[in-house]
Amino acid sequence: MRLREIMAVLIPHLHAVVRELRLTPEEWLQAIQFLTRTGQICSDRRQEFILLSDTLGISMLVDAINNRKIDDVTPSTVLGPFYVNGAPALSMGENIALHGRGEPLFVSGTLSDETGRPLEGAVLDVWQTSEDGFYDTQDDTQPDMNLRGVFRTGADGRFWFRSIVPASYPIPSDGPVGDMLKALNRHPMRPAHIHFILRAIGYDTLTTHIFIDGDTYLDSDAVFGVKDALIKPLMAATSEQQAEHALPQGCKALHVDFRLQPEALAHVAGAPASEQKAGAHA
Numbered sequence: 594m595r596l597r598e599i600m601a602v603l604i605p606h607l608h609a610v611v612r613e614l615r616l617t618p619e620e621w622l623q624a625i626q627f628l629t630r631t632g633q634i635c636s637d638r639r640q641e642f643i644l645l646s647d648t649l650g651i652s653m654l655v656d657a658i659n660n661r662k663i664d665d666v667t668p669s670t671v672l673g674p675f676y677v678n679g680a681p682a683l684s685m686g687e688n689i690a691l692h693g694r695g696e697p698l699f700v701s702g703t704l705s706d707e708t709g710r711p712l713e714g715a716v717l718d719v720w721q722t723s724e725d726g727f728y729d730t731q732d733d734t735q736p737d738m739n740l741r742g743v744f745r746t747g748a749d750g751r752f753w754f755r756s757i758v759p760a761s762y763p764i765p766s767d768g769p770v771g772d773m774l775k776a777l778n779r780h781p782m783r784p785a786h787i788h789f790i791l792r793a794i795g796y797d798t799l800t801t802h803i804f805i806d807g808d809t810y811l812d813s814d815a816v817f818g819v820k821d822a823l824i825k826p827l828m829a830a831t832s833e834q835q836a837e838h839a840l841p842q843g844c845k846a847l848h849v850d851f852r853l854q855p856e857a858l859a860h861v862a863g864a865p866a867s868e869q870k871a872g873a874h875a
């Protein structure tokens with residue numbers, strides 16, 4: 594039974610921590626109170642335990658162990674606490690920014706298999722922050738499902754949609770996880786990114802981000818989620834893109850080609866942690 598196996602490892606490690614640190618009753622009570630506060634601040638809109646897992650690097654470690662990839666496919670990264678199931682299904686080219694603010698962005702690319710063959714009928718579930726670094730679930734000035742959308746590729750595997758340039762943002766730092774970061778002299782910032790969950794029949798579901806190149810926080814992401822292969826440059830939209838998609842003047846563009854791993858290839862994937870920047874500022 595897996596639970597028995599987990600507890601047989603967990604308990605000796607916990608005892609070893611207490612023994613090595615010679616914890617006092619007061620310190621142990623502080624730990625219990627910290628975990629209690631972490632639970633108490635959770636709601637349907639806030640998941641402090643995921644933040645705790647993310648900021649301790651455990652989410653990325655679980656991801657690295659469970660999402661081994663062959664070299665030719667797009668790496669995964671953390672889901673994060675702001676995913677919402679049931680985002681609206683949109684047509685290619687639609688704008689996921691409903692709130693009328695921010696710097697216009699055109700996002701385009703392809704979904705293919707590990708050899709570059711386009712994947713038809715693949716689903717992209719996309720979400721990101723507003724221009725001031727908040728998700729719709731954190732900000733009453735944004736409509737529900739703002740900056741979220743689900744797209745399905747056609748036969749050419751291409752996708753494209755409109756949005757705004759995302760901002761780097763602090764993870765919620767007004768709770769126990771924020772107190773922990775402050776006490777450890779760590780900042781709460783994440784570099785600007787767009788989240789993707791990519792699904793296609795016969796392929797491993799890929800949960801990942803695309804980060805904007807040049808962001809100040811790429812080397813010190815509070816949740817250790819950055820991988821080099823996920824950093825893409827923000828360009829000016831080309832005149833062809835502007836004409837074809839009726840983009841506003843000065844629109845920025847982000848291009849990304851995703852490659853998904855066939856389910857059957859998981860067992861031949863290489864070492865999981867080779868590309869991580871985790872621990873860069875711990």
Ligand SMILES: [Fe+2]
Nearest residue numbers: 673675786788
């Ligand atoms: Fe995020």
